[in-house]
Amino acid sequence: MxxxxxxxxxxxxAGAASEATGLAKGVLAKYGQSDAVDIVFCxxxxxxxxxxxxxxxxxxxxxxxxxxxxxGGAFTGEISPLFLKDCGCAYVILGHSERRTxxxxxxxxxxxxxxxxxxxxxxxxxxxxxxxxxxxxxxxEAVVEDHLRGGLAGxxxxxxxxxxxAYEPVWAIGTGKTATPEDAQSVHAFARGLIAKLYDDSVxxxxxxxxxxxxxxxxxxxxxxxxxxxxxxxxxxxxxxDSFNGIIDNSGAV
Ligand code: 13P
Numbered sequence: 353m354x355x356x357x358x359x360x361x362x363x364x365x366a367g368a369a370s371e372a373t374g375l376a377k378g379v380l381a382k383y384g385q386s387d388a389v390d391i392v393f394c395x396x397x398x399x400x401x402x403x404x405x406x407x408x409x410x411x412x413x414x415x416x417x418x419x420x421x422x423x424g425g426a427f428t429g430e431i432s433p434l435f436l437k438d439c440g441c442a443y444v445i446l447g448h449s450e451r452r453t454x455x456x457x458x459x460x461x462x463x464x465x466x467x468x469x470x471x472x473x474x475x476x477x478x479x480x481x482x483x484x485x486x487x488x489x490x491x492x493e494a495v496v497e498d499h500l501r502g503g504l505a506g507x508x509x510x511x512x513x514x515x516x517x518a519y520e521p522v523w524a525i526g527t528g529k530t531a532t533p534e535d536a537q538s539v540h541a542f543a544r545g546l547i548a549k550l551y552d553d554s555v556x557x558x559x560x561x562x563x564x565x566x567x568x569x570x571x572x573x574x575x576x577x578x579x580x581x582x583x584x585x586x587x588x589x590x591x592x593x594d595s596f597n598g599i600i601d602n603s604g605a606v
Pocket of ligand 1: 361448520524525526527528564565566567585586587588589
């Protein structure tokens with residue numbers, strides 16, 4: 353049985369220390385000691401240390417929203433996985449569609465980051481998913497396959513078992529449009545089937561695949577109730593403790 357993992361990707365929001373710690377405390381008060389689901393906060397880099405101090409001693413984990421695949425050096429503006437670790441991160445989101453779109457990140461570059469995250473003891477949350485145009489052209493599975501083959505290239509079965517994949521259809525991100533539970537389930541099942549082909553059944557049965565894209569309290573139950581959906585990567589609804597808690601409340605696991 354895979355444990356649900358519900359992560360808040362705060363994106364470029366709630367970066368002010370007081371806002372970040374207030375948000376973290378609001379979730380901590382309700383779910384800080386919960387073992388029922390894994391909870392991860394991914395605040396902006398500048399708030400990582402403050403949020404880390406708030407969640408210290410709780411069951412909530414911390415993640416970065418991105419990283420550069422080098423330990424250090426002359427890479428102005430970039431963040432090393434060593435710094436993320438030092439701030440208390442256990443996870444790092446990689447290949448988010450906003451990075452693929454606005455910063456032209458390729459599968460190859462994302463794969464380099466995934467491998468380097470593992471080398472430095474961070475668990476990657478690898479984001480995959482099609483645009484609206486690709487969906488309308490019937491290319492959803494082809495895109496998911498391309499992102500998965502690209503992102504997972506060269507990883508060991510043990511690595512894939514331990515990582516998180518986040519299926520986030522681009523057209524559902526921040527738009528209020530959610531994939532129907534059936535559509536999301538069908539893509540998740542396809543992704544898991546592909547992982548079974550690339551690796552084996554035990555890897556496919558173990559790896560957790562989150563859904564992301566306009567997840568909120570009132571659609572969480574149906575989405576998270578699907579057999580191949582193992583949690584959520586939440587954007588907008590992760591920015592208020594009540595709405596994030598509402599997703600956990602309705603996850604079916606608490
Ligand atoms: P929204 O929940 O705001 O649609 O964002 C989803 C997302 O991109 C999480 O990474």
